[in-house]
Amino acid sequence: MLDKNGIAKRIAQEVKNGYYVNLGIGIPTLVANFVRDDIEVEFQSENGILGMGPFPTETQVDADLINAGKQTITALPGASFFDSALSFGMIRGQHVDLTILGAMEVAQDGNIANWKIPGKMVKGMGGAMDLVGSAKNIIVAMMHTNKAGQSKLLKSCSLPLTGVKCVTKIVTNLAVLDIVDGQFKLIERAPGVSVEEIKKATEGDLIVEGDVPEMKF
Amino acid sequence: MLDKNGIAKRIAQEVKNGYYVNLGIGIPTLVANFVRDDIEVEFQSENGILGMGPFPTETQVDADLINAGKQTITALPGASFFDSALSFGMIRGQHVDLTILGAMEVAQDGNIANWKIPGKMVKGMGGAMDLVGSAKNIIVAMMHTNKAGQSKLLKSCSLPLTGVKCVTKIVTNLAVLDIVDGQFKLIERAPGVSVEEIKKATEGDLIVEGDVPEMKF
Amino acid sequence: MITKTVNSVSEALEDVQDGMTFMLGGFGLSGIPENAIAELVNRNIKDITCISNNAGVDDFGLGLLLKKKQIKKMISSYVGENAEFERQMLSGELEVDLIPQGTLAERCRAAQNGVPAFFTPAGYGTEVAEGKEVREFDGKPHILEHAFKADFAFIKAWKGDTAGNLIFKGTARNFNPNMCGAAKITVVEVEELVEAGELDPNFIHIPGVFVQRIFKGESFEKRIEKRTVKD
Amino acid sequence: MITKTVNSVSEALEDVQDGMTFMLGGFGLSGIPENAIAELVNRNIKDITCISNNAGVDDFGLGLLLKKKQIKKMISSYVGENAEFERQMLSGELEVDLIPQGTLAERCRAAQNGVPAFFTPAGYGTEVAEGKEVREFDGKPHILEHAFKADFAFIKAWKGDTAGNLIFKGTARNFNPNMCGAAKITVVEVEELVEAGELDPNFIHIPGVFVQRIFKGESFEKRIEKRTVKD
Numbered sequence: 015m016l017d018k019n020g021i022a023k024r025i026a027q028e029v030k031n032g033y034y035v036n037l038g039i040g041i042p043t044l045v046a047n048f049v050r051d052d053i054e055v056e057f058q059s060e061n062g063i064l065g066m067g068p069f070p071t072e073t074q075v076d077a078d079l080i081n082a083g084k085q086t087i088t089a090l091p092g093a094s095f096f097d098s099a100l101s102f103g104m105i106r107g108q109h110v111d112l113t114i115l116g117a118m119e120v121a122q123d124g125n126i127a128n129w130k131i132p133g134k135m136v137k138g139m140g141g142a143m144d145l146v147g148s149a150k151n152i153i154v155a156m157m158h159t160n161k162a163g164q165s166k167l168l169k170s171c172s173l174p175l176t177g178v179k180c181v182t183k184i185v186t187n188l189a190v191l192d193i194v195d196g197q198f199k200l201i202e203r204a205p206g207v208s209v210e211e212i213k214k215a216t217e218g219d220l221i222v223e224g225d226v227p228e229m230k231f
Numbered sequence: 232m233l234d235k236n237g238i239a240k241r242i243a244q245e246v247k248n249g250y251y252v253n254l255g256i257g258i259p260t261l262v263a264n265f266v267r268d269d270i271e272v273e274f275q276s277e278n279g280i281l282g283m284g285p286f287p288t289e290t291q292v293d294a295d296l297i298n299a300g301k302q303t304i305t306a307l308p309g310a311s312f313f314d315s316a317l318s319f320g321m322i323r324g325q326h327v328d329l330t331i332l333g334a335m336e337v338a339q340d341g342n343i344a345n346w347k348i349p350g351k352m353v354k355g356m357g358g359a360m361d362l363v364g365s366a367k368n369i370i371v372a373m374m375h376t377n378k379a380g381q382s383k384l385l386k387s388c389s390l391p392l393t394g395v396k397c398v399t400k401i402v403t404n405l406a407v408l409d410i411v412d413g414q415f416k417l418i419e420r421a422p423g424v425s426v427e428e429i430k431k432a433t434e435g436d437l438i439v440e441g442d443v444p445e446m447k448f
Numbered sequence: 449m450i451t452k453t454v455n456s457v458s459e460a461l462e463d464v465q466d467g468m469t470f471m472l473g474g475f476g477l478s479g480i481p482e483n484a485i486a487e488l489v490n491r492n493i494k495d496i497t498c499i500s501n502n503a504g505v506d507d508f509g510l511g512l513l514l515k516k517k518q519i520k521k522m523i524s525s526y527v528g529e530n531a532e533f534e535r536q537m538l539s540g541e542l543e544v545d546l547i548p549q550g551t552l553a554e555r556c557r558a559a560q561n562g563v564p565a566f567f568t569p570a571g572y573g574t575e576v577a578e579g580k581e582v583r584e585f586d587g588k589p590h591i592l593e594h595a596f597k598a599d600f601a602f603i604k605a606w607k608g609d610t611a612g613n614l615i616f617k618g619t620a621r622n623f624n625p626n627m628c629g630a631a632k633i634t635v636v637e638v639e640e641l642v643e644a645g646e647l648d649p650n651f652i653h654i655p656g657v658f659v660q661r662i663f664k665g666e667s668f669e670k671r672i673e674k675r676t677v678k679d
Numbered sequence: 680m681i682t683k684t685v686n687s688v689s690e691a692l693e694d695v696q697d698g699m700t701f702m703l704g705g706f707g708l709s710g711i712p713e714n715a716i717a718e719l720v721n722r723n724i725k726d727i728t729c730i731s732n733n734a735g736v737d738d739f740g741l742g743l744l745l746k747k748k749q750i751k752k753m754i755s756s757y758v759g760e761n762a763e764f765e766r767q768m769l770s771g772e773l774e775v776d777l778i779p780q781g782t783l784a785e786r787c788r789a790a791q792n793g794v795p796a797f798f799t800p801a802g803y804g805t806e807v808a809e810g811k812e813v814r815e816f817d818g819k820p821h822i823l824e825h826a827f828k829a830d831f832a833f834i835k836a837w838k839g840d841t842a843g844n845l846i847f848k849g850t851a852r853n854f855n856p857n858m859c860g861a862a863k864i865t866v867v868e869v870e871e872l873v874e875a876g877e878l879d880p881n882f883i884h885i886p887g888v889f890v891q892r893i894f895k896g897e898s899f900e901k902r903i904e905k906r907t908v909k910d
Contacts, residue, residue: 033681054681056680056681056842056888061619062621063619063880064886070676071678075672076618077477077670077672078620080475080478080672084478084529084673084674086672086674089618092875093880095880097553097616097622097653099625099626100792102553103794106550106568106569106792106794107860109860125573130546136527136537138526138527139525139526139548140548141525141550143571147548147569147570174574174575175574175575178573273449273450273657275657277780278707279850279853280849281655281656282449282611282649286909287907287909288908288909289908294708294851294903295849297707297709297903297904298850300905301707301708301709301760301905302905303903307645308449308643308644309610309644311655312649312650312652314855314856315706315783315787316784316785316788317655318781319782321655321657323561323562323781324562354757354759355757355758355759356756356802356807358779360780360805361779361801364779364803365562391805393805395803396804554792554794561785562799562800563799564798565797566789566798567796567797568793569793585796586795594816
């Protein structure tokens with residue numbers, strides 16, 4: 015079973031040379047730490063930077079330089095700053111190659127819910143609806159089950175949706191799954207996790223074909 | 232009767248303190264030469280400059296600094312450059328206070344035609360349709376009659392339209408006229424021009440109330 | 449050049465009134481119009497509708513207006529940093545319209561540029577799309593969104609000149625440029641105010657035509673919400 | 680950073696084909712992609728549809744392609760400077776779609792930003808509006824316009840870096856920034872090409888994400904169409 019860093023590390027393998035990548039808050043932010051350094055990748059943060067670098071040193075900290083999670087960051091050589099309209103123009107216009115974000119629920123039709131629990135929690139969707147509404151390639155990073163032990167991979171979402179038929183891949187603490195023809199297809203198992211355990215933790219329909227390999231790091 | 236410079240000089244009186252002004256090609260371009268220098272005015276050229284200055288000296292000439300008429304220009308202190316989308320955003324968003332442009336025909340309902348003679352002359356509308364489609368305050372600068380001696384102030388336009396019900400004022404070699412309730416209202420006569428001469432040169436309905444003053448310069 | 453300077457935040461906001469709609473630049477606490485917000489608190493302007501991506505934190509930014517219950521309605525994309533906000537929202541004291549961040553930015557930009565409405569895929573199939581026109585383009589459904597309307601836009605820029613030309617810094621730029629000229633009156637506070645002609649015309653982010661009033665802000669706290677540093 | 684440099688105009692245009700749609704930046708002869716146009720002439724690419732505000736003059740700019748009858752259709756706002764253009768148009772050899780300049784700019788910007796359609800007042804009541812949806816907003820009629828689609832955008836910038844970040848100069852900026860990323864492939868020629876990191880990230884007009892290929896143009900004539908000087 016993977017921890018958050020493990021999930022991020024596995025997702026980092028999906029980041030290819032030449033990709034512009036938008037990382038959501040939480041586990042996705044960790045992905046940047048594990049991307050191979052022999053490939054060219056740029057991170058976009060939707061508040062208005064392309065070419066986002068690591069956290070600053072104490073002396074580099076600048077209130078005018080933060081990421082979408084409101085964390086202080088740095089800008090790499092070759093970075094650029096821009097306004098919110100152009101930033102979402104990049105996203106809406108499909109210039110960003112890969113979006114990695116968290117979720118409360120994912121359904122086997124590719125629907126995703128991650129912004130609201132009616133009557134309880136209302137954070138807002140931020141840029142998530144724009145991202146999932148336009149991105150060609152969306153990977154969800156999350157735990158396979160919630161704190162109550164219930165599956166987050168469902169036949170259909172019960173929470174208010176963030177987007178419809180948009181998720182292409184899910185990486186959890188237990189597995190890598192693709193959305194194929196309205197079902198979850200098991201691609202890889204986390205180290206030491208059995209197909210049975212994944213089946214048990216998945217409420218939606220799960221396709222298991224042949225021997226499912228374990229993730230390689 | 233006025234020459235082109237006279238028309239421009241009279242129109243310059245309509246340019247008020249604090250105005251952003253877009254000048255079309257031809258007579259309108261001349262208006263800049265006659266604006267009082269004790270008021271604050273900025274000229275916008277829709278190819279992407281605000282704060283346009285006079286023509287350059289030989290040594291100042293720069294191929295990267297032209298106006299909408301493709302003439303070399305200069306930029307005044309406080310000027311700014313911007314792209315075409317933002318330039319027409321200024322226009323469409325009604326941030327420009329006054330538009331001065333030429334016309335082939337103006338009708339008493341405020342319609343204007345200035346871009347096409349079917350089967351004969353096709354220059355294109357350039358930015359004129361955007362300007363007349365959005366400007367709050369549109370002054371037409373033109374000769375009262377065409378080269379064949381026919382009136383250019385008509386009951387209705389015969390040429391393909393540039394915009395509908397948009398012109399508010401017309402300054403010609405003979406007169407200043409406002410569009411009021413679907414008619415031309417005579418406001419001022421050019422020096423030495425009689426009301427009768429203006430009537431004769433105006434095909435559209437002309438309102439003449441009381442003594443019509445001569446233009447003052 | 450047309451001069452846009454006013455002497456103080458007080459002069460800049462002298463005609464703000466109860467019940468008005470304001471746009472406020474900023475993302476999180478970065479690039480927010482601190483001086484304008486303080487003046488709105490001072491003047492105790494009530495029943496405000498705010499168009500702002502975030503709602504500040506409990507004791508800073510729009511949180512200061514929320515605490516005094518000056519805000520009637522918030523139009524935002526993300527409000528997860530403010531406990532008082534969430535309380536007022538869940539109790540029904542505060543009207544909230546949550547909309548996608550890119551749609552929020554584009555609705556500002558549309559207002560600035562005289563585009564009354566546009567289609568976007570963001571929010572299709574969600575509650576954001578409820579009651580909105582849906583249309584397919586290239587087989588993909590989009591929803592129709594409209595330009596915002598507002599009385600004042602309160603903007604924070606880095607540098608500005610007396611003609612109202614603006615330059616923003618880093619990611620403090622965010623919504624600020626898109627809100628300039630998107631309201632009836634645009635009020636800008638800057639850290640540094642220079643004479644017209646001192647800024648390079650090639651590197652101005654927002655031309656002065658979109659600005660009605662500009663002043664040098666008296667102080668900027670520029671609070672950092674999540675200070676994160678390398679080990 | 681993701682490197683976008685190619686070695687030559689020839690490499691940059693190696694996959695252009697007959698019958699494609701191209702966007703070309705520039706206003707008049709200012710800010711036009713001279714090197715790309717020359718290469719299109721060299722390669723004798725035929726049946727081109729051009730989205731370009733103007734059509735050059737008889738012996739420069741797009742006039743070079745017109746003379747060789749490589750252009751099937753022009754989508755422009757103003758073509759008054761080119762006699763050969765007018766001849767081909769009136770004789771019916773050349774298809775021409777004349778559209779308002781602001782609509783042209785916004786249709787490029789819409790393509791760049793993933794907005795499939797928007798409403799504008801420009802052209803209402805004229806032949807430009809024929810066959811288009813009309814809708815009133817605040818009592819004023821607007822027409823629905825759509826984002827352009829194109830295969831290549833040919834862009835002229837002043838400075839660029841290896842990551843594709845661009846800076847334009849003066850009014851040579853014009854349509855160039857709006858066309859970047861508005862076609863499937865954006866090819867940029869620059870006067871000066873520097874390493875990523877040499878341009879100030881705060882003053883980049885177009886981020887590299889909108890650019891696929893960038894090269895230093897071999898030569899720029901930068902012809903002046905109407906040289907006007909003070910007495």
